[in-house]
Amino acid sequence: MRIVDIREKTVSIASEIRNAYIDFSKMTVSVLALTTDVVRDGRPVVGYGFNSNGRYAQGALLRERFIPRIMAADPQGLIRPEGDNLDPFRIWDVMMANEKPGGHGERSVAVGVVDMAVWDAVAKIEGKPLYRLLADRYRNGQADEKVFVYAAGGYYYPGKDLDALKAEMQGYLDMGYAVVKMKIGGADLQEDLRRIASVVDLVGKGERLAVDANGRFDLPTAAAYGEAMESIGLRWYEEPLDPLDYASHAELAQGYEGPLATGENLFSFQDMRNLLRHGGLRPDRDVLQMDPVLSYGLVEYLRMQEALKAQGWSPRRCIPHGGHQFALNLAAGLGLGGNESYPRVFAPFGGFADSTPIVDGYIELPAVPGIGFEDKSKLIDLFRAEFP
């Protein structure tokens, strides 16, 4: 068996939202189709991939480096010894040949896009949902039947007032979410406290609200927000600080009792290990949000899982960034603590299968081979239109 073709395109996911760090008016995403010569249901198996939101499309890196390396490799070197399926680990090694260590950004996204398509194809060839395949390979067959998801929103945009914010959050509750997340740090502390209070008022208690500063604060500001928010009992306080400023995280965690969350902007096993080594986070409460697509794919995410277990962390402390079906499969298959969801933005890449509603803050996964794109009509339509 072999890979016969890999194609990629760049599509827009522009929107008017803004967090404390960036606006999304020019945001793009790479989509990718990997075609094999394996036939299932009378058609060649095609694996699909895309990059998670917040970083830009990586078409050039895919075209110039990662796809050519795969297509130039001996096809035998890309499949597992049994000869009946692709080997994501071997493919990963081929992609990363002649890449120097360190400098984990952009290329980590490009590799993640290919890795997603590879795993989609692998699961389709085995005829299983990806989460079942992962549970079979890495968890003695034990998959979670449903996954905690929370609704990430509460972005700043021009003219948005407290009523609009509450209406947005009410919409998430109406959809079946039990926990919501909103941005902070795009306004001043007093204004943000008013925004937080209005949402807590709506959702009933602090535990049902997480807040996200997107790495905007310096330590004094992060600490001031922490002190002002402590008594609310928030679900978590996300990205208070620059994602690489581990020492400041350690200092903040000394003073802030509630759960902290970070990791969505750490794109390698090495960076995450540094967070655990030097960031002073607490395995009994804090949340790790590495996004498997932005950070070299599931192959690297499995390395992260090994490293965090070695340092006494449970996979349940991981709730990936990104709101996509790929991370949802990892959550159910590897036993993570949940998954992000963006009910209103980044469509059709955000969101889950058409057949699986959110119920009391949890979601099931469809019984579709692969990642489940074929049960998400707007996304599979996009893939088929881009790659006819």
Add this chain to the structure above:
Amino acid sequence: MRIVDIREKTVSIASEIRNAYIDFSKMTVSVLALTTDVVRDGRPVVGYGFNSNGRYAQGALLRERFIPRIMAADPQGLIRPEGDNLDPFRIWDVMMANEKPGGHGERSVAVGVVDMAVWDAVAKIEGKPLYRLLADRYRNGQADEKVFVYAAGGYYYPGKDLDALKAEMQGYLDMGYAVVKMKIGGADLQEDLRRIASVVDLVGKGERLAVDANGRFDLPTAAAYGEAMESIGLRWYEEPLDPLDYASHAELAQGYEGPLATGENLFSFQDMRNLLRHGGLRPDRDVLQMDPVLSYGLVEYLRMQEALKAQGWSPRRCIPHGGHQFALNLAAGLGLGGNESYPRVFAPFGGFADSTPIVDGYIELPAVPGIGFEDKSKLIDLFRAEFP
């Protein structure tokens, strides 16, 4: 005044060399020309930039993100308040708008290429060599009149034996270099020790030889090499470990007395600060090799300088990676400890001005406005051919 045009091209710097981590058979580099409406000597001032070796060309990121942001900005927002020259810091902020924190790779190279061209233009507009401009702005006018440079080579390539290695090193001595560097880690320890011994024999003492493992070793291997090399008294032992594995650096530094060197694969102020905070390096002997082009340019390098001074490090401990005229200007202007040089590879991007020979391991800088490309005929010819 304003920027009227920014153009970029990708050119090959492929070669047959190999270090312990990658081969360079498909290595590329971005070149860039930034044209202003300021006239000097009857012609518009053009600043040139290129990315340092070891990472790939960044044409797409330049075309899709960084150049359009500059060209879309209000030209008044790109110049300094006096109105008579570009402001590299403002231009940097414009480039990095809507870029999330963390993930410092690839884009750090693209930004560095533009930053180099900006500083070249700024110095040409002031009619000074860049190193003089930097000394005037940041060091009370005190520039170093000559800079320590060492010859980096000793790569592995097919069929290269000890005689070929020694002949290469003799060539560097003949050119005027007093210190040379060779790769290790691409062979086994015993073979590498033979290679090292043959070069020490040639150069006379260990202090005139540095060795470079390119981040290839795990801690036990790094320690074994360190123990075997300790008595040789090498100039330094470079990149023994993964560049982001700070804790292992700290452990190695406990056991290895000689100077360690690292930093060429840390591409941001934040990453470098983590090395200093967590890497256990010793300000009295170790060497920091951040490459100002690979890591967001001189604007970010100045931030690094502030951070390392705050932690008790002298700029003299910095000897940048890259072997280019840009870093040489920083060395002379900011009072660094020296600069890398690649006499035999990466031409015409490696190497210095035609008019300034290496004498006893030091080099002077030419009295040419800007970075000095106009006194390096093969490089300026390439720029003029690519950007007619």
